[in-house]
Amino acid sequence: MKNKGNIEKIRRAVAAGQYYPSDEKDLSIVIDDYLEQATVNNPAASFRQAPQVLIAPHAGYVYSGRVAAFGFRALLGGNFERAVIIGRSHQAYFNGVAVDSNDVWQTPLGDVAIDKDFIAKLRNSSSMVKINSQPHQGEHSLEVILPFLQKVLVNNFKIVPLLFGDDEFTNAQWLGEALAKIIDDKTAVVISSDLSHYPEHKAANDLDRETIKAILTGDPAAFQLRAASLPNLKQSSEVVTLACAESAIMAGMVLAQKLALKPRLLKYANSGDYFSETRDRAVGYAAIAFFRAEGRSEPPPSEGRSSFLSQNEQRAALQIARKILAGAFDEKDYHLPSDLPKIFQEKRGVFVTLKKQGGLRGCIGNFTPDIGLAQNIQEMAEAAAFSDPRFTPLTENELKDIEIEISVLSPMQKIIDPNLIEVGKHGVYVKKGARGGVYLPQVAIEQSWTREQFLNSLCEEKAGLNRDCWKNGVVDLYIFTAQVFTE
Numbered sequence: 284m285k286n287k288g289n290i291e292k293i294r295r296a297v298a299a300g301q302y303y304p305s306d307e308k309d310l311s312i313v314i315d316d317y318l319e320q321a322t323v324n325n326p327a328a329s330f331r332q333a334p335q336v337l338i339a340p341h342a343g344y345v346y347s348g349r350v351a352a353f354g355f356r357a358l359l360g361g362n363f364e365r366a367v368i369i370g371r372s373h374q375a376y377f378n379g380v381a382v383d384s385n386d387v388w389q390t391p392l393g394d395v396a397i398d399k400d401f402i403a404k405l406r407n408s409s410s411m412v413k414i415n416s417q418p419h420q421g422e423h424s425l426e427v428i429l430p431f432l433q434k435v436l437v438n439n440f441k442i443v444p445l446l447f448g449d450d451e452f453t454n455a456q457w458l459g460e461a462l463a464k465i466i467d468d469k470t471a472v473v474i475s476s477d478l479s480h481y482p483e484h485k486a487a488n489d490l491d492r493e494t495i496k497a498i499l500t501g502d503p504a505a506f507q508l509r510a511a512s513l514p515n516l517k518q519s520s521e522v523v524t525l526a527c528a529e530s531a532i533m534a535g536m537v538l539a540q541k542l543a544l545k546p547r548l549l550k551y552a553n554s555g556d557y558f559s560e561t562r563d564r565a566v567g568y569a570a571i572a573f574f575r576a577e578g579r580s581e582p583p584p585s586e587g588r589s590s591f592l593s594q595n596e597q598r599a600a601l602q603i604a605r606k607i608l609a610g611a612f613d614e615k616d617y618h619l620p621s622d623l624p625k626i627f628q629e630k631r632g633v634f635v636t637l638k639k640q641g642g643l644r645g646c647i648g649n650f651t652p653d654i655g656l657a658q659n660i661q662e663m664a665e666a667a668a669f670s671d672p673r674f675t676p677l678t679e680n681e682l683k684d685i686e687i688e689i690s691v692l693s694p695m696q697k698i699i700d701p702n703l704i705e706v707g708k709h710g711v712y713v714k715k716g717a718r719g720g721v722y723l724p725q726v727a728i729e730q731s732w733t734r735e736q737f738l739n740s741l742c743e744e745k746a747g748l749n750r751d752c753w754k755n756g757v758v759d760l761y762i763f764t765a766q767v768f769t770e
């Protein structure tokens with residue numbers, strides 16, 4: 284986190300060690316594990332885009348982390364730069380919405396800055412949002428979702444932490460409408476709420492099913508009606524609430540309706556499903572995502588694996604490349620760390636680019652590897668430094684001036700229609716018989732090329748094929764996206 288000369292006000296984690304592991308590595312492993320498990324039967328896989336609004340639970344990770352992961356996994360691959368996180372205070376009671384005045388929130392996975400500009404915009408639209416850090420201090424419900432966001436949002440994102448102090452649906456309605464006016468594609472909204480509290484296991488299933496049904500109508504009025512039924516339900520069950528952040532859910536539903544998003548249940552469970560000793564006093568958990576309607580002419584994302592590296596994973600990747608270059612000169616053998624995240628074992632294409640004073644100093648890639656990501660980075664860094672035929676081998680004197688850029692490729696996907704290629708987003712691999720060539724997505728941007736120019740150059744200059752061979756269906760075309768990051 285850059286300090287601009289002012290002392291930053293930091294909200295330190297209060298739920299670490301209690302709701303989730305306080306050790307960075309332990310926390311990272313737990314979330315990776317949950318995210319991995321959440322690939323199985325996750326309905327989010329059938330959507331082409333990440334959801335913009337998400338409802339996720341906030342109990343201790345051993346209770347609700349697996350369900351939460353189904354929701355957060357859906358955010359992977361979304362190009363978000365900001366997360367508005369909305370909850371309901373579990374301790375304080377006040378009117379309106381409290382926004383935290385700190386500069387930074389800290390978790391064991393690192394610091395996340397608060398988006399002051401977005402907050403200013405929101406406050407301009409109503410006095411309902413008040414700067415008030417007090418309710419945030421001991422509140423766990425927003426903090427516990429932050430480590431998940433730190434894992435799945437790949438950009439350097441900021442947060443907007445908002446807490447309701449009551450269950451007034453008029454306030455919730457207002458917040459949803461205010462957000463709808465200022466939200467953009469780079470903003471994800473996460474509603475932090477658990478469902479029913481303390482009915483026995485079977486009753487919790489039944490109660491939550493009805494509450495989820497109301498949310499899945501997408502109609503805030505249906506949810507309001509459901510929430511209003513609580514007094515009647517209390518007579519026959521030990522239920523004290525149907526959702527501990529009803530106002531936050533309401534705000535999310537109003538926003539989703541304004542944005543014409545469609546809700547989808549990704550996962551439901553209650554504490555009794557994981558811990559039989561909680562069966563007579565269960566708490567319900569759901570991950571519900573609100574997706575944009577489909578219909579864009581974009582190919583579906585490649586299935587199965589996660590497509591992006593988190594910020595920590597990016598740092599680890601750059602460290603591997605940096606150490607292999609340094610190791611080439613100091614005669615010490617460099618061994619890959621044994622505790623790298625799982626993604627480093629995936630067989631992913633990699634390009635390593637070395638730049639010196641802004642100019643290219645070597646770039647080598649391997650986009651169809653039969654080795655894991657970590658080893659591929661290692662080999663490509665070495666090749667870019669010492670085996671790029673366009674350059675002399677790197678010298679020790681130059682090393683301090685070298686900037687390393689890594690492009691990690693998504694799995695290749697074969698396409699028939701070249702119109703599916705989005706300039707700047709997709710890299711392309713063209714192949715015919717023994718001839719083939721590949722361009723990274725950023726090449727089109729660097730050269731200011733149109734799709735036609737991009738493909739013409741790829742076929743002619745890279746693959747040695749006819750310039751317009753891509754037009755008549757005689758070549759195989761594969762597309763991929765690349766995550767590009769530098770030191």
Ligand SMILES: [Zn+2]
Pocket residue numbers: 341373424476477527528
């Ligand atoms: Zn709660």
